[in-house]
Structure formats: C-alpha cells, structure tokens
Amino acid sequence: MTASAPTMLPAATLRAIAKKYGYDAPEIDPPQSGYRNTSFRFRTARGDDLNFILYKREPDIVRLIRRTNALGGYVYERGLPVRAPVDKRILRVGQRHGSLYRYLDGETIPxxxxxxxxxxxxxxxxxxxxxxxxxxxxxxxxxxxxxxxxxxxxxxxxxxxxxxxxxxxxxxxxxxxxxxxxxxxxxxxxxxxxxxxxxxxxxxxxxxxxxxxxxxxxxxxxxxxxxxxxxxxxxxxxxxxxxxxxxxxxxxxxxxxxxxxxxxxxxxxxxxxxxxxxxxxxxxxxxxxxxxxxxxxxxxxxxxxxxxxxxxxxxxxxxxxxxxxxxxxxx
Known part of the structure; x- marks a missing residue:
C-alpha cells in the first residue's frame, strides 16, 4: 500500500484555518500525505510549530477524530510524545474534516x-x-x-x-x-x-x-x-x-x-x-x-x-x- 497524492489547499484557506484556531501562519510547508489523511505544517508568527490534519472521507470520521483526539490529549498530558490536538475543535473543509495538532519533530525509519x-x-x-x-x-x-x-x-x-x-x-x-x-x-x-x-x-x-x-x-x-x-x-x-x-x-x-x-x-x-x-x-x-x-x-x-x-x-x-x-x- 502506498500513500495517495496529497490534497492541495490554497494558502489563503490554510491561513484562514489557522486564524480559526487563533494563530497567524506566515509559513506553510508543502502538504504530506498518508494512508488516511493529508497534513499541513504551520509555523506561526509567535513561533508555534503546528500540524493541520485533513482526514479522508469515510463513514463516522468525525466520531473517530473526536475519539482519537480525546485519547491523544489525555496521554500527552501524562508525558507521552503523541500527536495531541491544540483544542477540541474539528473543522469541516469542503467535504472533509480536520483538526489542528502540535507538530512532532523527527523521522520514520524502515x-x-x-x-x-x-x-x-x-x-x-x-x-x-x-x-x-x-x-x-x-x-x-x-x-x-x-x-x-x-x-x-x-x-x-x-x-x-x-x-x-x-x-x-x-x-x-x-x-x-x-x-x-x-x-x-x-x-x-x-x-x-x-x-x-x-x-x-x-x-x-x-x-x-x-x-x-x-x-x-x-x-x-x-x-x-x-x-x-x-x-x-x-x-x-x-x-x-x-x-x-x-x-x-x-x-x-x-x-x-x-x-x-x-x-x-x-x-x-x-x-x-x-x-x-x-x-x-x-x-x-x-x-x-x-x-x-x-x-x-x-x-x-x-x-x-x-x-x-x-x-x-x-x-x-x-x-x-x-x-x-x-x-x-x-x-
């Protein structure tokens, strides 16, 4: 299985998404695509490093995002370096849904x-x-x-x-x-x-x-x-x-x-x-x-x-x- 081609969103749309979470995002990296989602890395004006994840369309996806965000926030607060949301909001972007997370630095290896x-x-x-x-x-x-x-x-x-x-x-x-x-x-x-x-x-x-x-x-x-x-x-x-x-x-x-x-x-x-x-x-x-x-x-x-x-x-x-x-x- 290979990752699909990344979904493209205009820079203006991505900056508007950042604004909804209370951030200015002058720097936006090219999108990265996985099996389920596309991610957009933001570097904000005040130095925050964040990652907006746009999930693929599938049944009950909002419930899944809500469930995993709750777990991610819970274990992050207990010291685990997990992907954790900045808050509970899930945004609708066209026909898909997404959430904003703290960026995690590092690389996967085979x-x-x-x-x-x-x-x-x-x-x-x-x-x-x-x-x-x-x-x-x-x-x-x-x-x-x-x-x-x-x-x-x-x-x-x-x-x-x-x-x-x-x-x-x-x-x-x-x-x-x-x-x-x-x-x-x-x-x-x-x-x-x-x-x-x-x-x-x-x-x-x-x-x-x-x-x-x-x-x-x-x-x-x-x-x-x-x-x-x-x-x-x-x-x-x-x-x-x-x-x-x-x-x-x-x-x-x-x-x-x-x-x-x-x-x-x-x-x-x-x-x-x-x-x-x-x-x-x-x-x-x-x-x-x-x-x-x-x-x-x-x-x-x-x-x-x-x-x-x-x-x-x-x-x-x-x-x-x-x-x-x-x-x-x-x-």
Missing part, C-alpha cells in the same frame, strides 16, 4: 534500519503508553471485537475454493489457519485491560538525535513522536506487544531472540517499568498465538492487495510466509 536502541525505545514507549492510558475513560472499541470481524473476513477468504486453487497453482501454498475465534473469546475474559495503540509500527514512530532534556532516549537516539491513534482499542497489553513484535520479527534485520530481548526485556519491562507476565490460555501461549494471528492477517492483506504473480518478488511477503510456514500455518 524496520530494516532499526538498531538495538530503536527496538528498546519502541518497547519503552509502548509500556509508558499503556500505563498512561490505563485510566482513560473515553469511548474506545474492544480489540477482540475489531479482530473478530477481521477473522471472519479471513476465514471466508481462505475458505473460498477459488482462493485455495489460486494459492496452490500460482504460489504453491496452502493455508491452515488456527482457531483465532477461540483465542479472541478467551482473551476477552482476561483482567487488566488498558487502552492499546494497536498501530505502533515504523510509519507511526518518529526518531531523532537526542537532546538534553528528552524523556524517551537510549544513547544518542530519542523517540520523539507516536502518531495515528485511529486504531486504538481496549484490551490486554499482549495484543499491542504482539502487533509490533510480529513486524519486528519479520522485517528487522536482527535475530528473533535478540529482537524479543531488546523489545520485551530491555524496552517494555526495564525502561518502560511495566511488568509483562506470560499468559497461558486453553488455546496456547497468548503472545505466540497473537503473533500468529497478526502475521496471518498481514499475509491475508498481501494476498488481497496485490496480484499473486507479483508476490514472489515482495521480500516482506516472502519473509512473512516463511515465518508462517515454520508455524505450519502456510504449507
């Missing part, structure tokens, strides 16, 4: 470029996020409901005889997915729920060179921003841990044992200060089962979003398939 320090910082930031968001009382979906709907779609897809035939003929593969519905039902009954980010992946995490006074630092690297709270949900922390760990295990250029140690032990437990205990469910070890769920979902998305014939050239797909083959999900 998984392959993650070092030991980046992995530790990611674990630390996730632990601190879970702790900061634990008492958030705003509206939030349950993560089990979100993935129950996904599992239904995956089951229908992999159960389609035409898909089975195409996988065999074009990729030489077959899929035998575990009973993820049972996993979700068992996880739903566990205590200790908190708000999860559920998208703390490389495109939503910013890093930069460390400066004096930074709070999320290992060595000379600072984790300076956590973006996009749109997928946040309530559930057990292992859902969030497994989602990010699944990406790291596939795409980070380090041995899996080292990735787990840096992320879980040095990052989440030691630097994040959160206790992370193994959970054994009737369906098996919860963390390992969730990693399999997320890798299967990633595998499914590769198949749905790309011609099968192109996938042997996609190294992310090949790595994901290799891990699932070792787990006997892919044959």
């Amino acid at each position: 998984w392959e470029a993650y070092t030991m320090k980046h992995i530790k910082l990611l674990g630390m930031a996730m632990a601190r996020f879970h702790d900061a968001a634990r008492q958030f009382g705003g509206e939030m979906p349950d993560v089990e409901d979100v993935y129950a709907a996904i599992v239904l779609r995956m089951n229908a897809y992999f159960g389609d005889p035409n898909v089975t035939r195409a996988l065999r003929d074009k990729l030489g593969m077959a899929v035998d997915a575990p009973d993820f519905t049972a996993l979700l039902d068992q996880a739903r009954r566990l205590p200790g729920r908190t708000v999860l980010h559920m998208d703390m992946v490389r495109s939503n995490v910013l890093f930069r060179e460390a400066k004096a006074g930074d709070g999320f630092t290992v060595g000379n690297i600072t984790l300076s921003g956590i973006l996009d709270l749109e997928k946040a949900a309530r559930g057990h922390v292992l859902f969030d841990v497994a989602r990010s760990l699944a990406f790291l295990l596939v795409d980070c250029a380090r041995p899996g044992a080292s990735v787990r140690r840096y992320f879980l032990e040095s990052g989440y437990r030691k630097r994040g200060g959160q206790n992370l205990q193994p959970v054994r469910l009737p369906s098996g070890d919860m963390l390992e089962s969730l990693i399999t769920l997320f890798l299967t979902y990633d595998f499914y998305k590769f198949l749905r979003q790309n011609p099968y014939e192109s996938l042997p050239e996609n190294h992310h797909f090949i790595r994901t398939a290799a891990v699932l083959r070792a787990q006997k999900v892919v044959q």
